[in-house]
Amino acid sequence: xxxxxxxxxxxxxxxxxxxxxxxxxxxxxxxxxxxxxxxxxxxxxxxxxxxxxxxxxxxxxxxxxxxxxxxxxxxxxxxxxxxxxxxxxxxxxxxxxxxxxxxxxxxxxxxxxxxxxxxxxxxxxxxxxxxxxxxxxxxxxxxxxxxxxxxxxxxxxxxxxxxxxxxxxxxxxxxxxxxxxxxxxxxxxxxxxxxxxxxxxxxxxxxxxxxxxxxxxxxxxxxxxxxxxxxxxxxxxxxxxxxxxxxxxxxxxxxxxxxxxxxxxxxxxx
RNA sequence: GCUUGAUGGGGA
Numbered sequence: 703x704x705x706x707x708x709x710x711x712x713x714x715x716x717x718x719x720x721x722x723x724x725x726x727x728x729x730x731x732x733x734x735x736x737x738x739x740x741x742x743x744x745x746x747x748x749x750x751x752x753x754x755x756x757x758x759x760x761x762x763x764x765x766x767x768x769x770x771x772x773x774x775x776x777x778x779x780x781x782x783x784x785x786x787x788x789x790x791x792x793x794x795x796x797x798x799x800x801x802x803x804x805x806x807x808x809x810x811x812x813x814x815x816x817x818x819x820x821x822x823x824x825x826x827x828x829x830x831x832x833x834x835x836x837x838x839x840x841x842x843x844x845x846x847x848x849x850x851x852x853x854x855x856x857x858x859x860x861x862x863x864x865x866x867x868x869x870x871x872x873x874x875x876x877x878x879x880x881x882x883x884x885x886x887x888x889x890x891x892x893x894x895x896x897x898x899x900x901x902x903x904x905x906x907x908x909x910x911x912x913x914x915x916x917x918x919x920x921x922x923x924x925x926x927x928x929x930x931x932x933x934x935x936x937x938x939x940x941x942x943x944x945x946x947x948x949x950x951x952x953x954x955x956x957x958x959x960x961x962x963x964x965x966x967x968x969x970x971x972x
Numbered sequence: 973g974c975u976u977g978a979u980g981g982g983g984a
Contacts (some may be wrong), residue, residue, distance in 0.1 A: 705978035711978065738978050773979040806980040813981065841981040873980045911983040939984050 707736040714743025719752075734765055734873035742774035754787055769800055769960040774812045779818025788814050795971020802831045809841035816845030821854075828858075836867040840876045847876070852883040871902045871909045880914055904934050923956075941969055 706729040706876055726732065726740050729818040735737035737760040744753035756776050757767065767775065779788035792811060800807045808831070812842050815824035828834060828842050839862040846855035849951050859880045862873075869877065881889040894913075902909045910933050917926035930940060948957035964970040 706977090708977050735978050740978095742978065768979095770979040776980085804980095808980080810980045837981055844981060847982095847983090870981095872982045906982095908983050913983085915983055942984075944976080 704735070706731070707739050710736055711739035711743070711970075713740055714746075717747055719743055719747060719749065730764070732760075733763065734768055734771060737765055738768075738771045738774055741771060741778070745774055745778040745827070748781055750781055750784065754784070767794070769798070769804050769807050772798075772800070773806055774910070776810045776814040783818050785818045785820065788818055801827075802833060802835075805835050805837045805965040809837040812838055812841040816841075816849070819844060819849075821849065821851065825854075834862075834865060836862075836869060836873050839865075839867070840873045843876050843880050847879055847883065852880070855880040856884045856886070868894075868943065871900075871906045874900075874902070875909050875912045878913070882916060882920070895963045898932070900917070903929075903932055907937060907939070911937070911943055914940050915943040915947075918943050918951070921947075921951040923947045923952040936964075936967075936969065938969055 706725070709728045710722050710729070713719070722740060722743055726736060729736055733893055733931060737756060740810075741756045744750070744756065753775060757771070760771075766786065772795060776783065776788065776791055779791065791814070795801050795807055795811060801811070802808055808827070812824045812827050815821070815827065824842055828838050839858060843855045843858045843862070844924060846852070846858065859877050862877070863887060865911045867873070876891055878890060878893040878897070881893060897903065897909060897913070903913075910929075913929050914926050914933075917923070917929060926944055930936065930944050933940060941960065945957050945960045945964075947956070961970065965972040
């Protein structure tokens with residue numbers, strides 16, 4: 703029954719993993735989902751060893767990890783730099799024929815290699831895909847960007863552009879950053895226009911804050927301010943990014959002005 | 973296409 707695993711999941715997502723595991727132990731039926739939510743909880747909390755122990759244990763009792771289990775387990779590999787375990791999961795992914803077929807598994811694998819510092823392996827995974835998808839490109843571009851390999855990130859963007867994928871907001875933001883980091887202004891403007899036109903500034907709080915932060919971080923606080931002013935509503939994260947940008951690259955006076963304004967609007971506590 | 977529950981890539 704699903705009720706038990708839902709309960710385990712709830713405790714795990716609250717970070718109460720001891721409780722989660724206790725409930726799990728009491729379950730009459732410990733199915734794949736129950737194991738998976740437990741592994742996901744441990745991995746999310748950075749308790750990677752525990753996550754792997756569960757993975758091993760579930761195999762011992764004859765519950766077989768499926769695609770979701772693998773995705774959750776891959777997360778535990780990034781933080782531990784557990785390349786061994788990661789490679790084992792890669793083998794399992796190939797064995798189950800999931801590579802390139804299950805997009806969530808595929809991008810999680812790419813992110814895992816990147817998290818282990820093996821960007822070449824991440825690149826190889828993408829190269830090996832007969833049919834590349836938006837999510838895999840986005841994962842790879844993000845990885846390069848995060849680790850400061852801006853040229854490589856941009857190269858991927860160009861290849862992605864040739865492929866003519868329809869991009870969601872994550873992909874658009876990711877590509878925009880790649881172009882911004884190399885100062886390819888024309889592309890930045892085109893992508894920004896696409897984001898604006900698709901109404902993402904209105905309905906996607908992640909995209910909004912990411913853009914404010916991107917400009918603020920880079921010292922283009924004036925641009926950050928422009929984006930910020932275009933937002934239909936300004937939330938805590940957007941304000942915080944802008945203030946941080948002023949502190950870092952602008953003036954502390956402007957930062958203070960923002961702070962006061964945010965407090966007046968009740969977005970930040972006074 | 974839908975039919976109990978778990979999963980990736982962008983901000984904090």
